[in-house]
Amino acid sequence: MLWSIVRFAANGWISKLYIEPDFHFSYLGFEWVGPLGEWTYLLFIICGITSLFVALGFKYRISIIVFFLSFTYIELMDKTTYLNHYYFISILSFLMIFLPAHAYYSIDARRNKHLRSQEIPAWTIDSIKLLLGIVYFYAGLAKLNSDWLFEAMPLQIWLPSKYSIPLLGDLLQQTWAHYAFAWGGTLYDLSIPFLLLYKRTRIFAFMMVVIFHVLTRVLFPIGMFPYIMIGSVLIFFDAGLHNKILAKISEWLNISKSVFDNGKIYQFPKNWLRKASVGIVAVFFILQLLIPFRYLLYPGELFWTEEGYRFSWRVMLMEKAGYANFKVVNPENGQRFYVDNDQFLTEFQEKQMSFQPDFILEYAHYLEDHYQTQGIKDPEIYVESYVALNGRRSQPYVNPEVDLTEIKPSLKHRTWLLPFNDEIKGL
Amino acid sequence: MKKLTALLFTVLIVWGCTGNGPSGPDPDDFDREAILVNWADNIIVPAFTHFSETTDQLHTSAQEFASNPTEQNLVKLRTSWENAYLAFQHVSMFEMGEAMQLRFRDNLNIYPSDTSNINENITEGGYNLELPSQNSSQGFPALDYLLNGLGENDAEILASYTTDSNAENYRVYLTDLTERADNLANQVLENWTNGYRDEFVSNSGNGANSSLDMMVNDYIYYYEKHLRAGKVGIPAGVFSGSPLSSHVEAYYSEGLSKALFNEALTASINFFNGTHFDAEVNGQSLDDYLDYLNTMKDGADLTMLINDQFQTAQSRAENLDPDFAAQVETDNSLMLSTYDELQRNVVNMKVDMLQALSINVDYVDADGD
CATH class of the missing domain: 1.20.1420.20 (M75 peptidase, HXXE motif)
Incomplete structure (x- = not known):
């Protein structure tokens, strides 16, 4: 995680994504979360340091809480940068707040004899396995749709453009390869949690994990995620392997590992805190199982309306691009003009805004505020927008007759979107 | 299976085990490099070659006009300016390599031009055309002003270069602008012909x-x-x-x-x-x-x-x-x-x-x- 933060900073992303833009897209209910100017750097530093502390097991409980809060705050600042794997880190770190990950081979455990335990209750490890299982399995379920399976979309768009990758470049030009990747990916996502659970298939499954994630790393710009997942699935292995790894590390660093091998089993303190923890973790998992299915509450095509798309492990499923041209009308004198999006948004924000309805609406409200300060008392904002989904020809997206300033952001079904002229079957 | 910390440790360790494959040419059903070759050899370089010829001519015409400011030379200079401006439309989109470094388009075609700053440059002198603040005081729009905007008719325009108390400065500013345009055009062309073309074509990944x-x-x-x-x-x-x-x-x-x-x-x-x-x-x-x-x-x-x-x-x-x-x-x-x-x-x-x-x-x- 520290690497992830360092990489973020090294790329100059902190300033590019959080400090330079005038305007940030917020999550519904989290409008109060915003960048802190130059202090944003401090936030990233805190996040980086606490991630190191968590890894070392130093002041674990407070570190993981601060890490969770700072990381989540960073993610909440601007939803333009939403990625499923950032969400994964957030909820994993939330879960880890309630787990005794510092009981063994950590600075805390070395200093505190009472904490030191060789074994921790099985459910704590199983909870992480369950979370990983959900991520994979739900990602697999989401692939069970006609675009992915029968059109090989969006892989058919993405793969041919990777023509200069050594060895694979030619293969990626073949239609059969696109289908093979699509079906293979689905099968992988759906089966890998189970293959990892059974001891007999575990080694094979781990090899698949490595191959799959290295391949995605080579093919797509997905940053740290493949490494995080490869590292994470090691949790499916039993203690023997981990002990071996730690023994090696101990050798290199000249640490005595035997101090920790005290045969004790970690005991949760028997008080209200423990009960609360168990309760929270249980509720957490119920929510994790339900949230991805919330799209069923909405009519219309999920990929088109994106109602319930986020936080649902729908990874690499859509190639969506759009263009949104905002028209400002002053009802007092009938004057009308178009907005130059460059003036308010970065290229990245503009791109993300142009095909996501909640972004379009939020931006329209921002424009309303802006032009009110420019002397238009009650500006009407309309948008002419086009969206292309998974290789289909672009079609009008938002109803251009609707004054967006009259629409309040909410979780209700968006009646101001035009219908999708096609059907994608499946989950 | 006892330590969750191992999880975060391993993330750090696994990092670095694999890297990006280097990109390189490969045989393929469709030759993308052929597009780059066509763009460079048949569109970009010929367009810049033509453009730099027109800016050479523009600068020559401006020098002729400066040394002999007659109506005939003014008309001739205008034609050179028009030709160069039209030729510019074929290179303006190629803002890459040296052109990007020089901010080629910004230096040649920001309009409307800043006429009050142009007038100040002419009367005060001491301008540095390489400064971004001078972008809108040079290039084709500034030349447009100098050749077409200084008076109602040719006689009035000519007066700025002949009888005006700053006539000398007008002539100097005019040739400074054409010289700079010509230099920019030649620099970009030279960059394309001396190495950048190959760099552009070989970057075909x-x-x-x-x-x-x-x-x-x-x-x-x-x-x-x-x-x-x-x-x-x-x-x-x-x-x-x-x-x-x-x-x-x-x-x-x-x-x-x-x-x-x-x-x-x-x-x-x-x-x-x-x-x-x-x-x-x-x-x-x-x-x-x-x-x-x-x-x-x-x-x-x-x-x-x-x-x-x-x-x-x-x-x-x-x-x-x-x-x-x-x-x-x-x-x-x-x-x-x-x-x-x-x-x-x-x-x-x-x-x-x-x-x-x-x-x-x-x-x-x-x-x-």
């Missing part, structure tokens, strides 16, 4: 920094911001609510703006189709690439859609007044409808074409998932 991705991004950016908005949309008041005739390209010439627009649109169409700069020969370009990709997915014929839309825009513009300033003042609706037709191809290219080519529109190279 995929990814945000490949020649193909950068060029397509530059092309669409040019079409959207400089052609559609700059030449038509902004003067028509699309972004301001009311027409801004003074924001027309070559405003003082009163009649060159349409020719410049047509030239730029032709250059854009030729680039898309890979048409050679100096011959009616069709080489490899985006049209062929889109056709190739479409054989896999059997979708809409984007090449045809885009070319048809180019033609619609072209024919809509036919009825415009040669002077766009006059057009927006008399009948802006025709200008607006031309804008709408240009706009439709922004959607076709920026949404549909980029999706088909799987090229990202942004320069922020953030992760996806």
Whole structure:
């Protein structure tokens, strides 16, 4: 995680994504979360340091809480940068707040004899396995749709453009390869949690994990995620392997590992805190199982309306691009003009805004505020927008007759979107 | 299986085990490098060669006029300026390599020009044209002002260079501007012919920094911001609510703006189709690439859609007044409808074409998932 933060900073992303833009897209209910100017750097530093502390097991409980809060705050600042794997880190770190990950081979455990335990209750490890299982399995379920399976979309768009990758470049030009990747990916996502659970298939499954994630790393710009997942699935292995790894590390660093091998089993303190923890973790998992299915509450095509798309492990499923041209009308004198999006948004924000309805609406409200300060008392904002989904020809997206300033952001079904002229079957 | 900390440890360890494969040439069903070769050898380098010839001529004419400011030499200089300005429309979109370093387009074609700063430069002297603050006081728009905007007629304009108390300074400023334009043109051309061409062509991999991705991004950016908005949309008041005739390209010439627009649109169409700069020969370009990709997915014929839309825009513009300033003042609706037709191809290219080519529109190279 520290690497992830360092990489973020090294790329100059902190300033590019959080400090330079005038305007940030917020999550519904989290409008109060915003960048802190130059202090944003401090936030990233805190996040980086606490991630190191968590890894070392130093002041674990407070570190993981601060890490969770700072990381989540960073993610909440601007939803333009939403990625499923950032969400994964957030909820994993939330879960880890309630787990005794510092009981063994950590600075805390070395200093505190009472904490030191060789074994921790099985459910704590199983909870992480369950979370990983959900991520994979739900990602697999989401692939069970006609675009992915029968059109090989969006892989058919993405793969041919990777023509200069050594060895694979030619293969990626073949239609059969696109289908093979699509079906293979689905099968992988759906089966890998189970293959990892059974001891007999575990080694094979781990090899698949490595191959799959290295391949995605080579093919797509997905940053740290493949490494995080490869590292994470090691949790499916039993203690023997981990002990071996730690023994090696101990050798290199000249640490005595035997101090920790005290045969004790970690005991949760028997008080209200423990009960609360168990309760929270249980509720957490119920929510994790339900949230991805919330799209069923909405009519219309999920990929088109994106109602319930986020936080649902729908990874690499859509190639969506759009263009949104905002028209400002002053009802007092009938004057009308178009907005130059460059003036308010970065290229990245503009791109993300142009095909996501909640972004379009939020931006329209921002424009309303802006032009009110420019002397238009009650500006009407309309948008002419086009969206292309998974290789289909672009079609009008938002109803251009609707004054967006009259629409309040909410979780209700968006009646101001035009219908999708096609059907994608499946989950 | 006892320690969750191992999890975070391993993340750190696994990092670095694998890297990006290096990109390199490979044989392929469709030769993307052929597009780059065609662009460089048959469009970009010939267009810059032609442009630098016209700026040489422009500077020579300006020197002749400065040493002998007659009406005849003024007319001759204007013709050289027009030729160079028209030639510029074929290179303006190639803001990459040396051109990007020099901020080529900003130095040659920011309009409207800053006439009060130009006047100050002339009376005070001591200007440094390389400063960004001087962008709008040089290049073709400033020359437009100096050649067409200093008086009501040629006699009045000539007076600035002959009888005016600052006449000497006017002549110096004029040749300073043509010299700088000529230098910029020659620098970029030299860069292309001395190494950058090979660099451009060999950077044939995929990814945000490949020649193909950068060029397509530059092309669409040019079409959207400089052609559609700059030449038509902004003067028509699309972004301001009311027409801004003074924001027309070559405003003082009163009649060159349409020719410049047509030239730029032709250059854009030729680039898309890979048409050679100096011959009616069709080489490899985006049209062929889109056709190739479409054989896999059997979708809409984007090449045809885009070319048809180019033609619609072209024919809509036919009825415009040669002077766009006059057009927006008399009948802006025709200008607006031309804008709408240009706009439709922004959607076709920026949404549909980029999706088909799987090229990202942004320069922020953030992760996806």
